[in-house]
Amino acid sequence: MxxxxxxxxxxxxxxxxxxxxxxxxxxxxxxxxxxxxxxxxxxxxxxxxxxxxxxxxxxxxxxxxxxxxxxxxxxxLYGDEERLRRWLPGLPERAAPETAARLVAEAxxxxxxxxxxxxxxxxxxxxxxxxxxxxxxxxxxxxxxxxxxxxxxxxxxxxxxxxxxxxxxxxxxxxxxxxxxxxxxxxxxxxxxxxxxxxxxxxxxxxxxxxxxxxxxxxxxxxxxxxxxxxxxxxxxxxxxxxxxxxxxxxxxxxxxxxxxxxxxxxxxxxxxxxxxxxxxxxxxxxxxxxxxxxxxxxxxxxxxxxxxxxxxxxxxxxAVIGPGREQSAVLGAAGALSAALSLRPVLPRAEGVRVRRLHFAAAGGGMLLLAVAVRKESAAADGGLAVLARELLERHPFVKLVVFTDDDVDVGCAEDLLWALVTRSNLGADATAWPRLPPVPMDPSQTPDWAAVRHGAERPPGRVSVDATTPYALRSRTARSFRPEAGLAATGHCR
CATH class of the missing domain: 2.30.110.10 (Electron Transport, Fmn-binding Protein; Chain A)
Known part of the structure; x- marks a missing residue:
């Protein structure tokens, strides 16, 4: 050689x-x-x-x-997602069930x-x-x-x-x-x-x-x-x-x-x-x-x-890596999104009317705790299908603490766009679902028994959470963005 x-x-x-x-x-x-x-x-x-x-x-x-x-x-070295994508020609531009399956087929x-x-x-x-x-x-x-x-x-x-x-x-x-x-x-x-x-x-x-x-x-x-x-x-x-x-x-x-x-x-x-x-x-x-x-x-x-x-x-x-930082988040997030996409394939038929367009792990959760999922609703049944996906993701990925679902006009790789969806397309008091039976992530201080006792007066942490920050299917026309992204940009683009 x-x-x-x-x-x-x-x-x-x-x-x-x-x-x-x-x-x-x-x-x-x-x-x-x-x-x-x-x-x-x-x-x-x-x-x-x-x-x-x-x-x-x-x-x-x-x-x-x-x-x-x-x-x-x-x-x-890995402190930039764009850098990783440039180096890895086989890394899907967007992590979704069908793109992850194609990668495995190549492997x-x-x-x-x-x-x-x-x-x-x-x-x-x-x-x-x-x-x-x-x-x-x-x-x-x-x-x-x-x-x-x-x-x-x-x-x-x-x-x-x-x-x-x-x-x-x-x-x-x-x-x-x-x-x-x-x-x-x-x-x-x-x-x-x-x-x-x-x-x-x-x-x-x-x-x-x-x-x-x-x-x-x-x-x-x-x-x-x-x-x-x-x-x-x-x-x-x-x-x-x-x-x-x-x-x-x-x-x-x-x-x-x-x-x-x-x-x-x-x-x-x-x-x-x-x-x-x-x-x-x-x-x-x-x-x-x-x-x-x-x-x-x-x-x-x-x-x-x-x-x-x-x-x-x-x-x-x-x-070496220092532990916390964009470098480890980028590696864990890129691989984690592919793993999550692969895990969803068996349950997609039960999430009627939901098409998963992109999964992305935010750096704010170390590339593991915060998973954003952009979906396209293809029928009214999709309003109830997100709970099926949430349960699957939280049960099979023990480090995922929070799953946020958005519509596919949101760039889930952009933290500000994700926050915009949370602020304008959800009411957390009603649209956040706790899953208290799932085990906590022990490395997260807010999921420890001590935290639960002081903050909530409880012996057990309140559980992991999913949030529906999507528009109800029947109301889609009322919340269309005034300046819509180019075709496919929100599903495949990156925060700039």
Whole structure:
């Protein structure tokens, strides 16, 4: 692969950075002053980050801190939805049930599957065995309250040799030793299922941890496996997003593949060993800033990943995210909208008269809590069909707190247009529906029992909510916009 034509931005972090550098000034910012790895996240948050890290609504630039020992460190690469769409030719312009289904259809085609290569860039430099020492990596400490240095933008690749199943997902990983990481696996993730099965059978689960991955892999990793065809590899979905297959290569010390274009790869295994999410000798307390903008809590007894090799490209770029900010919201939101669209397909016949035109996760909810759904009502029956969709979305997507339905003349990707629909096409006292039987989102402070007790005088949070901000079918002509958008603009456009 060495010496081949440079891959497109979808298939390489370096190619994505090169594309940004070739564009308008300001898309890539470099800081060459000496910087400690404990300070870069705070500097990025204060100078560049947007909602929900700070009350700023603007794209984030890609920022390279070139003078961090062991660096450079990259933050903000995905801090602009338009940037992602430009890099990923297979990403639907609007997430809807039919466009998500077409993407999956492309992913199951043989030409989307990952291809194995020899001499991959990610293995230009190799360290194995007793020489492995993670302290040489510029792993940021995001705040003084963090448990320690965390990997925040790394993808875990697992391949179960017994079943052939694969997993690809991002996890927060705390460096707790020269060759050890704790891994927080959110319930429901495929890698957690593979890990638990391996532990039950008394065998290790081999994995690679890929840092600085192709943009197509990053977005595909955030898709919900349960809504994909059984056995479909997320790397095949990444190939559909990129319009070309991703390159993989066998790891050196484990029977699992690595992303060939990754900047840095950690090879290792999970064998059932556990440790608290804390540095040796410390009690588990805080973890790191979560995607909603608040500090998270450390977890006891997390799986431990033992690293057997570290490989990297020449002059590797260490990519990280700060947690809250537009960057993580853009990735989670793009993948989440596709997952939500796929989950709706089985229930659409029961939502009579409703055509789902676009789904969009707002950055204000970290790309997960606030889902806006633009619909077209095709008959009077549609007035009652939205409740069917609301129940499906809230039951099958446990991080969705609020679903807002709008008409399809509203650009649900524009926060101001979404607010306009809420203000003019709903009366929240009557048009908001609480779903109290659904479990709360525990990382949201307003859904905790303490909050419910103080605010509502109740033991249980009031539940998740859907809002109908659509015009009743019989009254559509009375609320037509004076200046109507161009055909299709509200369903496919972006806030400007």
């Amino acid at each position: 060495t010496g081949a034509t440079a891959p497109p931005p979808a298939l390489s972090l370096r190619a994505a950075l090169a594309e940004l550098r070739a564009g308008p000034p300001g898309a890539v910012v470099e800081h060459d002053e000496p910087a400690d790895r404990t300070r870069v996240a705070d500097h990025f948050a204060r100078a560049y980050a947007g909602v929900p890290a700070r009350g700023v609504s603007r794209p984030e630039p890609a920022v390279l801190y070139t003078a961090v020992p062991g660096g450079p460190v990259l933050l903000g 199951v085609r043989p030409n989307a599957a990952p291809v194995a290569v020899s001499r991959p860039p990610c293995q230009e430099h190799r360290t194995t065995g007793a020489r492995v020492d993670l302290s040489g990596l510029p792993v940021p400490v995001l705040t003084p309250r963090d448990a320690g240095p965390y990997l925040t933008a790394a993808l875990v690749r697992a391949e179960d040799p017994a079943t052939g199943r694969t997993a690809l997902s991002a996890h927060r990983m705390l460096v707790v030793g020269r060759d050890r990481l704790t891994v927080w696996m959110v319930p429901g993730r495929q890698v957690k299922a593979l890990y638990e099965q391996a532990v039950r059978e008394g065998r290790p689960l081999p994995v690679t941890v890929n840092i600085g991955v192709p943009p197509a892999a990053m977005v595909a990793s955030a898709l919900n496996t349960r809504f994909l065809p059984d056995g479909l590899d997320k790397l095949a979905v990444a190939g559909a997003l990129a319009g070309r297959p991703l390159a993989v290569a066998p790891a050196l010390t484990q029977p699992v593949s690595a992303l060939a274009e990754a900047e840095i790869v950690l090879e290792g295994y999970l064998d059932g060993s556990v440790a608290d999410e804390a540095l040796p000798g410390a009690e588990p307390r805080g973890s790191l800033p979560e995607f909603l903008g608040f500090d998270g809590g450390a977890r006891p007894g997390l799986p431990v990943l033992t690293v057997t090799a570290v490989t990297h490209r020449s002059d590797p770029v260490f990519q």
